[in-house]
Amino acid sequence: MSEALQKDDASIRASRERFVALWGQMGSNWGIPRTMAEVHALLFIRGKPMNTDEVMDALDISRGNASMTLRNLVDWGIVQRVHRRGDRKEYFEAEQDVWKLFRTILRERKRREIDPLIHQLRECRAGGSADTDVQENDESAAAHNARLEELLSFLALVDLMCQEILQPGEGSTDAMELAARFMERDT
Amino acid sequence: MSEALQKDDASIRASRERFVALWGQMGSNWGIPRTMAEVHALLFIRGKPMNTDEVMDALDISRGNASMTLRNLVDWGIVQRVHRRGDRKEYFEAEQDVWKLFRTILRERKRREIDPLIHQLRECRAGGSADTDVQENDESAAAHNARLEELLSFLALVDLMCQEILQPGEGSTDAMELAARFMERDT
DNA sequence: CACCGTTTTCAGAAAATTTTGAAACAAATA
């Protein structure tokens, strides 16, 4: 039996490593530093709190890197600090509910990237000149503004959808319900 | 009047530049090379076909960079090549329909990133050992697999939503309808 | 085929991003 267990352990360890690499790759595709995604993957797949040294060892990264990365993850709200009585070290634990994880990331990216984009885009609308009366060459101005408006109205929609998904009432249990509502075709 | 027009032109030019910079920034937040996003922004906001030299001049980039970036945009399907009779140069024109643009990007990122992720994640499930009978230490194996399964089922949902949005029947006009369906609360 | 205008390629250069590691800091203990 101990043999079977060992083999099982090895296969889990292999699976973990593969997952960490995969998640890291995925992160860097979406503008998240590879190491940050890897640290998150490690904490997620382990499912138990780990301290800085354990993370350093598992991923073979420096203390400084581990420290900053963990802090970032905590700032993002997808990893939490955990303290253990009688242990001076700090431990870190990843959110285990995938839907909650997704919503946290969505909330944060909306706040940091989408909202500022919308605001800046609004300020970008040429000069604010409501002069729709100037003619001739002005065709281009009208078209230019129309393009910005179209973009803004699309972003308003995205904003609305985010709000819907992030609605505080929406518990993790309701994920499927939300999806079902979305998916429902009017046949 | 010529004065007013000049002022208007200047303000549009300023607005364009601001937009290009903004879009470039946004792109790099989401894992798209800044220049690629900028070239796209330029073509989009200009709304008319431009050739390689015009793009090079407008963004102050090298010929090689412009060439590769434009090709990439064409590969992504959000920019199209346009030919003009009597002109040997190639021109490039960006998709003007924002909803169509969004769907094209979604389709492409799904194909290139989400689908492969799902496949690899499936292969990642430890050893494929369906041995749910081994006990003791095995608690961790069960939990490990459960985590991967939860992730996979979330991704299956994402996949389904993408399919829904990308449904060929869904014309650009139906964007709002789709959104409305999503937004509709059961009050 | 030789020429000319245009586009593509890709090795090396440049720039941007990420990581390291050692010093500074903080907090608990003796």
Place this chain on the structure above:
DNA sequence: TATTTGTTTCAAAATTTTCTGAAAACGGTG
């Protein structure tokens, strides 16, 4: 307070990504 353990910071180094530019390839024309 000095010591010990653990965490954070940040300038410099390493790495990764992106860009350049000159050469090669392309594709009509004469």
